[in-house]
Amino acid sequence: MPWRTTDDPFAIWVSEVMLQQTQVRTVIPYYRRFLKAFPNPLVLAQATQQEVLKLWEGLGYYARARNLHRAAQKIAAQYGGTVPGRYEVLKTLPGIGDYIAAAVASIAFGEPCAVVDGNVKRVLARFQLIDTPVNEPKAMKRFKERAEAFLDRSNPGRFNQAMMELGALVCTPSHPKCPDCPLNPTCRAVKEKAVHEYPKRIKKARIPEYHVAAGIVWKDKKVLITRRKPEGLLGGLWEFPGGKILKGEAPSEACVREIKEEVNLIVSAKERIARVRHAYTHFKIVLDVFRCAYVSGRVKLKGPVDFRWIRLHETEKFPFPGANRKFFPLIKIPAEGV
Numbered sequence: 001m002p003w004r005t006t007d008d009p010f011a012i013w014v015s016e017v018m019l020q021q022t023q024v025r026t027v028i029p030y031y032r033r034f035l036k037a038f039p040n041p042l043v044l045a046q047a048t049q050q051e052v053l054k055l056w057e058g059l060g061y062y063a064r065a066r067n068l069h070r071a072a073q074k075i076a077a078q079y080g081g082t083v084p085g086r087y088e089v090l091k092t093l094p095g096i097g098d099y100i101a102a103a104v105a106s107i108a109f110g111e112p113c114a115v116v117d118g119n120v121k122r123v124l125a126r127f128q129l130i131d132t133p134v135n136e137p138k139a140m141k142r143f144k145e146r147a148e149a150f151l152d153r154s155n156p157g158r159f160n161q162a163m164m165e166l167g168a169l170v171c172t173p174s175h176p177k178c179p180d181c182p183l184n185p186t187c188r189a190v191k192e193k194a195v196h197e198y199p200k201r202i203k204k205a206r207i208p209e210y211h212v213a214a215g216i217v218w219k220d221k222k223v224l225i226t227r228r229k230p231e232g233l234l235g236g237l238w239e240f241p242g243g244k245i246l247k248g249e250a251p252s253e254a255c256v257r258e259i260k261e262e263v264n265l266i267v268s269a270k271e272r273i274a275r276v277r278h279a280y281t282h283f284k285i286v287l288d289v290f291r292c293a294y295v296s297g298r299v300k301l302k303g304p305v306d307f308r309w310i311r312l313h314e315t316e317k318f319p320f321p322g323a324n325r326k327f328f329p330l331i332k333i334p335a336e337g338v
């Protein structure tokens, strides 16, 4: 890729991890900042999880960052800080599945293994008229076999990158540029006039939407933030306390109840300052955010693993989920200074 002018295995690995579920133009600034801070696995291994998450903040899918960090620690401990050069070994590292292992092994080390991502699946499905829906469980095996059969074993890295680029730039989902495509003369979808019928997909159920509430709890001109447990959704990130609104419950009541349950504080919800919508992979949320005044109690955590009372400007030092960042500009220090 033009922006990734390197054959350094670590840089290729980092970029491929970031590119999963994320577009190139979003990834580029993150990729540059990340490699500047952590130029190799040894430096990354020595960083704290918070430092890693802070540089990943806003890119989403935070398990990618945590796994990258854990994999760097394993590389430091077991491989002297050098990224192992074989597909089978790469697959044993945290967070490295078939796609990343094949990409790093082929692009950085020239190992003949085919990369299969969404773009490659689309090209193959059209080029070969493959009826297997691309989003069903057995699709990966089927497309992998086809991709392996096509692979140029004398230059697998270049071939894989060419296939991915072809899918991203030419054989695009809605407007494929078939007249410009080098595969056009032998493309079966073109021959059958069926380009827009491929790839096949299974219709997915609608993703659920949850209504949640969170509170900006003010005490002595500071606000309370809590840290989520290190693993799982948004693991290790900081947030304002809150949670799901129960059936029949008003958002402000849910906010007060959740804060009592999570951090053992009695607060009063003063006003709603924001309503934020945010989409994750498998669900969406509508988040109501309340300005809350501290009433009584001492923090005792049930769920979160850490907490801080911080000044508003200090939020910049902590990694927060994207849904929280959306309402930051609307948080104002209350006039009464609570």
Ligand code: SF4
Pocket (backbone or CB within 6 Å): 123, 126, 127, 170, 171, 172, 176, 177, 178, 179, 181, 182, 183, 184, 187, 188, 189, 190, 195
């Ligand atoms: S000719 Fe069209 S459908 Fe076939 S691979 Fe190229 S862009 Fe895709």
